[in-house]
Amino acid sequence: MKYFAKIQVWSLACMLGLGLLAGCAGPTPADYANQTPKFDLKQYFNGKVDAVGMVQDRSGKVIKRFSVLLDCKWDGNNGTLNEYFEYSDGTKQTRVWHIVKDGDHYVGTAADVVGKALGEASGNALHWSYTLALPVDDSVYNIQFNDWMFQMDNKTMLNRAVMSKFGFKVGEIFLSFHKRD
Secondary structure (H helix, E strand, O other): OHHHHHHHHHHHHHHHHHHHHHHOOOOOHHHHOOOOOOOOHHHHOOEEEEEEEEEEEOOOOEEEEEEEEEEEEEEOOEEEEEEEEEEOOOOEEEEEEEEEEEOOEEEEEOOOEEEEEEEEEEOOEEEEEEEEEEEEOOEEEEEEEEEEEEEOOOOEEEEEEEEEEOOEEEEEEEEEEEEOO
């Protein structure tokens, strides 16, 4: 009888463990399939777009604020997004994204992206996963980004990116985009 009781306890522990892991899975693009307006990166990021944002460390403290001007152009399903950053400490940065659209999927590259950024859109949301080589002081760290964009209306989009290293959260970035006329 003790043998069966140990098996039941072990089985219950395994089920609880699997339940906890499933609870950590997080949202998928399909969760937003019925949300509107329908997000199309090619349509939204076409022309000039302004954004403001902030970077928070892992404790939630705002460590940097910034503004971004995006100048975006598409040739068929191939897009170029030029980003011009200006940070609250006076530093400036440029990033040029090259993006290929394939249905609701996107593949992006940039000089500081390690490998490729993979994106999937569904409903009003776009999910990006990529690794960015971030300079910090005299070092460069490869930081993983779990990046979600949500189109709120024809002109406004909100973006939240969780940054992690070795699976541990190291910070977050929040942005608000506004599409120009």
